[in-house]
Amino acid sequence: MAAYPQTRAGSHQGWRLELNDEFLEPLFVALTLAGIVVGVILERAGASPAVLLGVHLVTYVVGGFYAVRAIIAALRERTIQVDLLMVLAALGAAYVNAWTEGAILLFLFSLSNVLQNYAMARTRQAISALLKLRPDTVAVRRGEALVELPVEEVQPGDVVALRPGDRVPLDGTIMRGSGNFDESALTGESMPVQKGEGMHVLAGTLNQSGALDVLVTKPASESTLARIIDMVSEAQARKARTQSFLDRFEQWYAMGVIVAVALFITFVPSLFGVPFAQNFYNGMVLLTVASPCALVISVPAALLSAIANAARRGVLFKGGAHLEELSRVKVVAFDKTGTLTHGHPEVTDVLPRPAVSADELLAAVARAEAQSEHPIALAIMSYAQARGVVPQEPELFEAVTGMGVRASWDGVETLVGAPRLFTHVGLVVPAELLAESDRLADEGRGTVLLARRGAVWLGLVTVMDRERADAAEKIAALRKAGIERVVMLTGDNARVAEALGRRLGIDEVHAGLLPEDKLRIVGELGRKYGPTAMVGDGINDAPALAAASSGIAMGAAGTDAALETADIVLMRDDLGAIGYAVGLSKRTQRIVWQNIVFALSVVVVLVSLTLTVGVPLPLGVIGHEGSTILVVLNGLRLLVHSE
Ligand code: ADP
Ligand code: MG
Numbered sequence: 001m002a003a004y005p006q007t008r009a010g011s012h013q014g015w016r017l018e019l020n021d022e023f024l025e026p027l028f029v030a031l032t033l034a035g036i037v038v039g040v041i042l043e044r045a046g047a048s049p050a051v052l053l054g055v056h057l058v059t060y061v062v063g064g065f066y067a068v069r070a071i072i073a074a075l076r077e078r079t080i081q082v083d084l085l086m087v088l089a090a091l092g093a094a095y096v097n098a099w100t101e102g103a104i105l106l107f108l109f110s111l112s113n114v115l116q117n118y119a120m121a122r123t124r125q126a127i128s129a130l131l132k133l134r135p136d137t138v139a140v141r142r143g144e145a146l147v148e149l150p151v152e153e154v155q156p157g158d159v160v161a162l163r164p165g166d167r168v169p170l171d172g173t174i175m176r177g178s179g180n181f182d183e184s185a186l187t188g189e190s191m192p193v194q195k196g197e198g199m200h201v202l203a204g205t206l207n208q209s210g211a212l213d214v215l216v217t218k219p220a221s222e223s224t225l226a227r228i229i230d231m232v233s234e235a236q237a238r239k240a241r242t243q244s245f246l247d248r249f250e251q252w253y254a255m256g257v258i259v260a261v262a263l264f265i266t267f268v269p270s271l272f273g274v275p276f277a278q279n280f281y282n283g284m285v286l287l288t289v290a291s292p293c294a295l296v297i298s299v300p301a302a303l304l305s306a307i308a309n310a311a312r313r314g315v316l317f318k319g320g321a322h323l324e325e326l327s328r329v330k331v332v333a334f335d336k337t338g339t340l341t342h343g344h345p346e347v348t349d350v351l352p353r354p355a356v357s358a359d360e361l362l363a364a365v366a367r368a369e370a371q372s373e374h375p376i377a378l379a380i381m382s383y384a385q386a387r388g389v390v391p392q393e394p395e396l397f398e399a400v401t402g403m404g405v406r407a408s409w410d411g412v413e414t415l416v417g418a419p420r421l422f423t424h425v426g427l428v429v430p431a432e433l434l435a436e437s438d439r440l441a442d443e444g445r446g447t448v449l450l451a452r453r454g455a456v457w458l459g460l461v462t463v464m465d466r467e468r469a470d471a472a473e474k475i476a477a478l479r480k481a482g483i484e485r486v487v488m489l490t491g492d493n494a495r496v497a498e499a500l501g502r503r504l505g506i507d508e509v510h511a512g513l514l515p516e517d518k519l520r521i522v523g524e525l526g527r528k529y530g531p532t533a534m535v536g537d538g539i540n541d542a543p544a545l546a547a548a549s550s551g552i553a554m555g556a557a558g559t560d561a562a563l564e565t566a567d568i569v570l571m572r573d574d575l576g577a578i579g580y581a582v583g584l585s586k587r588t589q590r591i592v593w594q595n596i597v598f599a600l601s602v603v604v605v606l607v608s609l610t611l612t613v614g615v616p617l618p619l620g621v622i623g624h625e626g627s628t629i630l631v632v633l634n635g636l637r638l639l640v641h642s643e
Pocket of ligand 1: 335336337369372374376377401402403404405416417418447448449489490491492493513514515540
């Protein structure tokens with residue numbers, strides 16, 4: 001095949017088959033059949049050779065039109081398509097006056113192409129279904145009035161009005177009102193989510209209840225939905241390794257068959273004394289049964305179905321190659337915060353030192369964290385607000401990745417973070433504070449933060465992030481899916497991490513890591529145990545996601561960084577999706593290989609039969625096209641995979 005993911009007949013039309021082709025191609029197939037029937041009847045009735053020739057020629061033209069068009073398009077790109085073998089065989093049949101049999105070949109071949117196009121179109125439905133999720137027009141507030149505008153014309157900053165039952169047209173933030181949102185179209189998660197003022201809503205989700213005003217934050221072309229659609233269509237165009245190999249193989253193989261058949265026609269009559277015409281006919285059968293149509297479609301049929309299935313469940317593979325890679329993964333490394341845990345920590349203890357009040361400690365910590373976007377900072381801010389601490393902004397702020405924050409106001413610096421933050425800036429943490437912090441961590445009180453303002457150690461704050469309820473179960477399921485080693489990578493304290501690791505049944509825990517350490521360890525795991533998948537929340541784990549053989553971003557609906565870096569994006573915040581994706585990728589590989597082996601076996605059997613007992617052309621064509629269709633149907637089974 002010249003260009004994946006195009007199908008064979010009319011392949012330069014690719015996936016955007018125009019309406020008239022969609023209509024004309026089956027019509028031509030029907031006309032070819034009619035031509036064959038008319039030809040046979042006229043022949044029986046003893047029509048003149050000129051009339052018969054006319055009917056045959058017309059039959060050949062309608063039967064071969066799409067194949068020839070595809071061949072020409074391929075030749076322009078200097079590639080050979082398997083269609084060429086079919087057309088040559090049909091011409092050869094005509095040459096030895098087996099017009100009817102040649103026409104049957106063209107009929108079955110083009111019929112099979114129409115069926116394939118139809119079947120493969122089903123894999124595209126996942127995408128067109130996504131496209132339908134976005135309404136074309138939306139009600140935009142202009143002063144007091146509501147104007148109905150096409151989505152493309154709505155700009156960030158506009159306010160749109162949503163009624164109950166409306167699909168969200170664009171990504172935005174709720175300004176007024178609240179409602180339940182069904183996000184299943186994007187995330188595969190069927191439980192509606194309650195959302196109120198200040199929360200983000202995504203284009204394509206369904207507002208089930210409540211009238212709301214939404215402030216648009218992104219133009220239509222940049223909405224999460226638009227990007228998912230782009231990604232899935234791109235994924236279908238990217239080749240898996242097996243696929244690129246097959247593409248090259250097809251070229252050589254097709255040439256080889258043409259040369260072999262040419263030699264067969266030239267030398268067999270004189271060497272074995274077979275009459276020329278009979279041998280030529282056999283040569284045409286050989287050309288047909290040896291051509292690798294089934295082989296060529298075997299891989300895309302499976303990969304496209306799998307990608308479509310996954311997209312429906314909110315798992316986006318950025319290409320067939322990533323399915324292949326995931327199927328080989330031996331190790332899964334998890335980021336802790338936001339992945340194994342909910343990523344919404346809560347403050348558990350505020351422990352000021354003797355000379356400091358709790359309010360003083362909390363106010364300082366909250367002000368230092370005011371500009372941080374880390375989940376820990378968010379936990380502290382909401383805890384402080386709940387206690388009536390009015391959040392004030394610091395004058396200077398710096399986030400020290402993986403360690404904590406430093407901020408200044410009134411000319412005095414405040415540091416909040418893990419003990420190593422202080423070591424990092426050249427301070428020595430008092431021994432009794434360190435001991436206290438270790439004790440709290442050992443007691444399982446969560447992540448312990450130290451705070452210091454100017455020269456004064458203010459005290460300790462602990463925050464705790466609950467693990468996902470189903471984490472242990474989903475990790476056990478991963479092992480069942482064939483993952484040999486499960487690893488945790490975290491920037492958090494070793495004691496907190498190890499306690500969690502034991503509860504979840506994780507083999508190996510690496511704690512106290514900076515983002516670059518995660519990257520290094522992912523590389524080491526790969527060398528030690530084999531292909532490694534990294535699962536992270538996609539924001540601060542980006543380097544490790546890129547380094548892993550499969551980078552999986554989790555809970556990514558709406559986050560740009562995750563959509564960009566990862567190979568596989570889980571729209572939903574659900575660990576179960578990883579087991580599902582691994583299972584799907586393995587099953588896809590199995591079906592790919594079933595298809596390849598089956599396709600090759602059919603070729604071997606048919607070629608052997610042709611060379612020994614002889615096979616009539618129509619029977620050879622049925623065997624050949626039948627195997628092609630079986631391979632496509634086998635691939636389509638992946639559309640209904642679930643786990
Ligand atoms: P993880 O790898 O678990 O996602 P991070 O690398 O983001 O964690 O952070 C590692 C550690 O750095 C945290 O456990 C905490 O001790 C400290 N830290 C990071 N950001 C902050 C912050 N904004 N305030 C306080 N401490 C922080
Ligand atoms: Mg994290």
